[in-house]
Amino acid sequence: MEGSQTLSLRERQKEGRRARIIAAAKSLFVEAGLGNITIEAIAEIAGVSSVTVHNYYGTKSGVLLALVAESDRELLETLDEDLSHQPKDSIDLLLRFFTIVCDHTLTHLDKSVWRQVISASVDGDEPRFNKLYRELDYRLASVLIREIELLKAAGKLSESANSTHLGWAMFNLQNARFVEFIANDSKTRDQALHDLRNDLLALSTLVHS
Amino acid sequence: MEGSQTLSLRERQKEGRRARIIAAAKSLFVEAGLGNITIEAIAEIAGVSSVTVHNYYGTKSGVLLALVAESDRELLETLDEDLSHQPKDSIDLLLRFFTIVCDHTLTHLDKSVWRQVISASVDGDEPRFNKLYRELDYRLASVLIREIELLKAAGKLSESANSTHLGWAMFNLQNARFVEFIANDSKTRDQALHDLRNDLLALSTLVHS
């Protein structure tokens, strides 16, 4: 019934199952934490057997991983669109970067799920998580480094600054505040943003020692 | 047979079991990851039933939590001894702080276990972990803030710097590098130290914008 692209019927069916599984998982993750959901439940909503879920994604956090990978791709696109070619100064750059990251994460999943994601990214049980997160961090830092170089080119930042080092330092700083933002349900984005600004201002006084 | 301090026999027995359980857990955690160890195994070495382990510590990560709490207490003592009253400058302060933290953590447990600790501290399943880590962070940052004030008093840091903000910013920065150090088996303490120095140097150029 369907037009047969370059994919065989079998491949299309597989793709469909894959999509149904992560859609089911997403809907469940949002209404209950990772720990309160069974693979069985995901499988049932997706219309496949639980064994198939295991065969496709290996473990329960493997399913979460697939969800997150999708979200990451979008985040990088959004950053490219919203951040590029309007450099003001380095502090403003990081604050806007941070705002975009915070807003983006919450449009996909809520804090409790992101806590599980961050948690999985550091524990060693799921090496793929580790890898995915290393890559994401690398790409996010690269965005900052690129923007820092634009600032330099525009004369808005001293040429003496090492773009790579500064990019990673700024990334680490905002990431610390991001994790804190995610770890506390009561912490608002604006509070976190405020704290991050204070971090930057305080550190820039170091040179006066 | 034992002299009866202020504790009843029952309380002493309990204390003994508690101690035996965490000792058993520690020995097992070091030779295999958290995930490869059963409560049953811990109980057997400690000479109690598995139900008792559950009654005492609730969950498997509850046992780990108790271990970590002990290590934290020691870390704060070590910091007080090794760091205090020799302020040089703020960059050197943070690098020494970082060195002490890295060295201390590895004398107790290895990276794979600390990964589980960090992981547990952010996921929401074990609220006690969250609480313990918030407290530890607060105390560690306080150490830095106190030292920063000593630097100011000694004229080695501008009076215009906000000690609290600077303390937290520096703490966050070193903590990011600490997590990276723990997350990578191949990352050495000296590499991490080097990266941290670059972070600080890069950020101190911000003011020249």
Add this chain to the structure above:
DNA sequence: ACAAAAACTTTTAGTCCACTAAAAATTTTA
């Protein structure tokens, strides 16, 4: 000093769920 009570631990018996292996059934492909 002794018996009853209180405080614990252990044993027992289960539940739940992730994860696995292999046989059976189904469906696409050739």
Add this chain to the structure above:
DNA sequence: TAAAATTTTTAGTGGACTAAAAGTTTTTGT
């Protein structure tokens, strides 16, 4: 129509966690 690919069913295993009954040891009141 036979072969290949893939899912489902079936059947387990392992281990965390729980509830409650049974057993043991300390405490306590007299």
